[in-house]
Amino acid sequence: MTNMNLYSRGDKFFVIINMVLLALFTISALYPFIYIASLSMSTGFEARAGNVILTPVGFTLEAYKRVLSEPLFWSSYKNTFIYTIGGTLMSLAFIIPGAYALSRPQLYGRRFWNLMVAFTMWFNAGLIPFFLNMRDLGLLDSYFGIIIGFAVNGFNIILLRNFFEGIPQSFEEAARMDGANEFQVLWKVYVPLSKPAIATVALFCIVSRWNGFFWAMVLLQDEEKIPLQVYLRHVIVELSDDEEFANTLMTAAYSFETVSAAIIVCSIIPILLIYPFLQKYFNKGILLGGVKE
Amino acid sequence: MINEPQLHGSKTEELIVEAGEALRRRKPSRMVRIGDHVKREWQLYLMLLPTILWLLIFLYKPMYGLQIAFKDYSIFRGVAGSPWIGLEHFQTLFGNDQFLRAIKNTVIISFYSLIFGFPMPIILALMFNEVLHQTFKKTAQTIVYLPHFISSVIIAGIVITAFSPSAGIVNTVLEWFGGESIYFLTRPEWFRPIFVGTGIWQEAGFQSIVYLAAIAGVSPTLYESAVVDGASRWQMMWKITLPSILPTIIIMLIIRIGNMLEVSFEMIILLYQPATYETADVVNTFIYRQGIQGGQYDLAAAAGLFNAVVAFVLVMTANTISKRYSRTSLW
Numbered sequence: 001m002t003n004m005n006l007y008s009r010g011d012k013f014f015v016i017i018n019m020v021l022l023a024l025f026t027i028s029a030l031y032p033f034i035y036i037a038s039l040s041m042s043t044g045f046e047a048r049a050g051n052v053i054l055t056p057v058g059f060t061l062e063a064y065k066r067v068l069s070e071p072l073f074w075s076s077y078k079n080t081f082i083y084t085i086g087g088t089l090m091s092l093a094f095i096i097p098g099a100y101a102l103s104r105p106q107l108y109g110r111r112f113w114n115l116m117v118a119f120t121m122w123f124n125a126g127l128i129p130f131f132l133n134m135r136d137l138g139l140l141d142s143y144f145g146i147i148i149g150f151a152v153n154g155f156n157i158i159l160l161r162n163f164f165e166g167i168p169q170s171f172e173e174a175a176r177m178d179g180a181n182e183f184q185v186l187w188k189v190y191v192p193l194s195k196p197a198i199a200t201v202a203l204f205c206i207v208s209r210w211n212g213f214f215w216a217m218v219l220l221q222d223e224e225k226i227p228l229q230v231y232l233r234h235v236i237v238e239l240s241d242d243e244e245f246a247n248t249l250m251t252a253a254y255s256f257e258t259v260s261a262a263i264i265v266c267s268i269i270p271i272l273l274i275y276p277f278l279q280k281y282f283n284k285g286i287l288l289g290g291v292k293e
Numbered sequence: 294m295i296n297e298p299q300l301h302g303s304k305t306e307e308l309i310v311e312a313g314e315a316l317r318r319r320k321p322s323r324m325v326r327i328g329d330h331v332k333r334e335w336q337l338y339l340m341l342l343p344t345i346l347w348l349l350i351f352l353y354k355p356m357y358g359l360q361i362a363f364k365d366y367s368i369f370r371g372v373a374g375s376p377w378i379g380l381e382h383f384q385t386l387f388g389n390d391q392f393l394r395a396i397k398n399t400v401i402i403s404f405y406s407l408i409f410g411f412p413m414p415i416i417l418a419l420m421f422n423e424v425l426h427q428t429f430k431k432t433a434q435t436i437v438y439l440p441h442f443i444s445s446v447i448i449a450g451i452v453i454t455a456f457s458p459s460a461g462i463v464n465t466v467l468e469w470f471g472g473e474s475i476y477f478l479t480r481p482e483w484f485r486p487i488f489v490g491t492g493i494w495q496e497a498g499f500q501s502i503v504y505l506a507a508i509a510g511v512s513p514t515l516y517e518s519a520v521v522d523g524a525s526r527w528q529m530m531w532k533i534t535l536p537s538i539l540p541t542i543i544i545m546l547i548i549r550i551g552n553m554l555e556v557s558f559e560m561i562i563l564l565y566q567p568a569t570y571e572t573a574d575v576v577n578t579f580i581y582r583q584g585i586q587g588g589q590y591d592l593a594a595a596a597g598l599f600n601a602v603v604a605f606v607l608v609m610t611a612n613t614i615s616k617r618y619s620r621t622s623l624w
Binding site for chain 1: 439577
């Protein structure tokens with residue numbers, strides 16, 4: 001298979017065409033990011049005139065200065081970190097022990113508990129009852145509400161439970177002999193053996209927390225509590241309709257477009273930093289997640 | 294206990310122990326047995342408790358709250374206290390042009406996403422499989438997976454910027470070729486192509502992982518004998534790779550059809566505007582506007598219930614079909 005000499009001329013042609021098409025697709029995936037990055041470093045005038053194609057035109061960092069001088073940008077960035085870190089830790093605190101208990105054969109009513117978890121993946125009450133429930137619980141406009149309200153996810157529990165089930169019983173026997181209780185067995189045997197699966201679940205949580213905007217937009221009214229994505233939406237989606245505002249933001253140095261682009265760049269950077277881990281573990285996760293009840 | 298081999302003790306002792314066990318096993322009621330079990334294994338139940346409580350409070354309680362779909366809900370009376378009105382909300386909904394339009398749009402957008410979006414990851418995986426240059430392959434994969442991890446707000450921001458009438462790259466290119474600048478996002482006829490295209494651009498690369506894994510599982514001997522027979526790579530792709538991953542393709546297709554109604558409404562909320570509601574408004578965005586923005590909770594909950602029941606039936610049907618087809622169900 002790997003020996004190029006075995007290929008006929010037709011094959012070589014095929015392989016080259018294939019590479020060219022793939023390269024085109026890859027470029028189309030990458031180009032929008034390059035375009036946005038270049039836009040963010042161009043002058044407002046050039047951006048407005050539609051002169052930015054590939055590289056920055058009239059290089060300037062004024063748009064970044066404008067973005068970074070905005071207090072709301074910083075507070076929403078800080079909030080996103082709170083929601084992401086707090087939410088992920090909260091999720092793991094629920095999911096790890098829960099998945100472990102569900103993986104134990106001696107658990108009474110195991111089928112029922114598992115079904116109770118799985119059912120939430122097939123049926124959910126929908127936006128309105130969930131929203132009213134959060135309101136009735138007094139969790140509107142609260143950091144805690146956002147962190148606790150999305151802590152558990154059936155898919156993640158089942159993914160981790162399946163992984164725990166795949167660990168041979170023999171691993172825990174030594175610990176059992178030493179009289180370890182369930183908590184000790186989980187913490188000292190199962191958690192260390194499941195690091196890749198736990199990392200996968202943690203990364204699922206981190207990405208969905210970092211990127212989540214819909215419920216934060218619905219549940220948080222207080223500007224000081226909104227995360228970055230809600231702030232982003234406010235600036236780049238809502239204000240883009242407002243031509244008048246867009247014009248007031250326009251100076252020679254930056255324009256609405258370059259400021260939007262600069263905010264986009266600032267919010268993508270953390271995802272890019274953890275991207276090597278994401279790629280590694282998501283690859284595994286998507287395959288581990290061939291979920292079985 | 295009694296089945297375990299005993300290292301110590303005489304035959305008599307064993308018999309006594311066994312008899313005692315048997316008595317103990319017969320005597321206690323079911324409840325007492327469960328009680329004993331829980332007393333012994335309480336730690337496991339303590340570990341399970343938070344998750345179960347969470348599910349009850351945050352996911353099952355809203356299901357109880359769904360009854361407002363059949364009630365004249367008022368905030369002051371609460372879920373239980375509001376009076377029943379039967380199917381009135383459903384009658385209103387099915388007489389409401391906006392709701393009917395939302396159903397139509399949901400079906401059309403899902404259909405387009407399926408037709409154009411489903412083959413893309415398969416094609417990509419087949420193409421990746423034909424690349425021999427490992428560095429090229431790894432780099433290309435790293436790049437095409439990336440958009441999956443970017444938030445919908447940012448993707449929407451990129452779309453809005455790129456399609457902007459004044460500065461956007463799309464209109465710039467259009468003008469190069471002598472076309473006229475179009476304000477794409479206010480034009481109903483452009484909404485679906487832009488939305489479906491964006492979805493494919495964002496997810497096709499990442500979704501190809503599943504097919505690449507399936508391709509990796511194809512037995513190399515098949516290719517070896519094909520090479521001996523003088524098959525070209527093109528023929529091997531069509532005659533070996535594609536048929537070998539057909540079960541995966543079919544399962545993915547079934548899952549996809551099962552999740553038909555799950556149009557990514559977050560993205561629609563970001564991209565649509567009143568001018569494009571005509572082609573863009575789907576059931577979930579309708580629910581969002583009527584319920585959360587408009588405060589008509591009961592009516593919106595009824596629309597949500599309708600959506601959830603149809604989705605549930607679709608998923609269950611998909612699972613049954615997949616069970617029959619592959620004998621390995623989705624769960």
